[in-house]
Amino acid sequence: MHNRRELEQAWQHYLREVAEINRSGEWGAYADLFREDVVYRRHGHAPCHGREPFRAWITTGTSTLPGSLITSVDPVWHRLDLTEGRVLMETRHTLRDPGDGSMHFALSTTLLTYGGEGLWASGDDVHNALSYTTMYRSWARAADACGTLGEDEAELFAAMGLHRRPEPMLGSGS
Numbered sequence: 001m002h003n004r005r006e007l008e009q010a011w012q013h014y015l016r017e018v019a020e021i022n023r024s025g026e027w028g029a030y031a032d033l034f035r036e037d038v039v040y041r042r043h044g045h046a047p048c049h050g051r052e053p054f055r056a057w058i059t060t061g062t063s064t065l066p067g068s069l070i071t072s073v074d075p076v077w078h079r080l081d082l083t084e085g086r087v088l089m090e091t092r093h094t095l096r097d098p099g100d101g102s103m104h105f106a107l108s109t110t111l112l113t114y115g116g117e118g119l120w121a122s123g124d125d126v127h128n129a130l131s132y133t134t135m136y137r138s139w140a141r142a143a144d145a146c147g148t149l150g151e152d153e154a155e156l157f158a159a160m161g162l163h164r165r166p167e168p169m170l171g172s173g174s
Helices: 004-024 027-033 051-063 129-146 151-159
Strands: 034-042 070-081 086-095 105-116 119-127
Touching: 004 027, 004 070, 004 086, 004 105, 004 119, 027 034, 027 051, 034 051, 034 105, 086 129, 105 129, 119 129, 129 151
Parallel strands: 034 119
Antiparallel strands: 070 086, 086 105, 105 119
16 A cells, blocks of 8 residues: 555646646656656557656657647546555647637546656556547648648648648639
8 A cells, every 4th residue: 555645745746747848848857757667658559668768759759740739638537546556547638729719639548656756657548549530630620721730730641541631623723
């Protein structure tokens, strides 16, 4: 059984740091919430072993498309498991405003295992890939309609089969 106060303090520290990361966009700092020997697993990806490989992985994922469109990752709910020293939470991954004020997000579930000294030993993320596909597709359509869909975004989403810009009509515009 884990010390309730210590686990709650680690959780509150986690929340404060993630809020700051959401503000700053510096996702490399997320790795500092975990022990040097962290094991992080995300559905659909190979496990990441060690803080620095995890930092590189999360920095790459949040600085390149489509992950760079995510502006915040916010816990929706959580439960502390004092027996196992874990926190189970659902998080909302929200994309930037496509230009019309609409909100596009998907949910994931994360299990954090406490590692002592205010740090987490592991993290396990699971998500429904279809909900992320739906989120990106609806965002791309809204951004295209608002004229804010960048060329790189349009190319990526077209390659992923998520969005196709309409072809210009022949004989129009000249």
